[in-house]
Amino acid sequence: GRIEENIGDVVFDVRYKAIVFKPFTGEVLDAEVVSVSEIGFSCTVGPLNVFVPHQRLGDFSFDADAAPQCWTSPDSRHVIKVDSEVRIKIQAVNEHANDIFCIGTISEDFLGVI
DSSP: OEEOTTTOOEEOOOOOOOOOOOOOTTOEEEEEEEEEETTEEEEEETTEEEEEEGGGSTTOEEETTSSSOEEEOTTSSOEEOTTOEEEEEEEEEEEETTEEEEEEEOOSTTOEEO
16 A cells, blocks of 8 residues: 555555446336337346337337327337337346346236336
């Protein structure tokens, strides 16, 4: 360490590794939708990419005729389109070298469009 003159503080050089964001199965996150297709939608939570397939969208249906394309709830009150905010639950985490990819769901209580 070094002693700072006139102050008396001690400064140490420290090296460390930290996990600052590690998603896990069952975690609930708020995400932003970045793409929508008939097989589901993709969203991001900071640096994390999450894909929600159509099987895990509950009773939402795909509207290909809408501009832009979207997933719509049966009562048409909730719409999932690009830039929508959704609350998702992570069901699977896949880690590659420097990248993490997840599969999510919105078919449970308190999940879906925010």
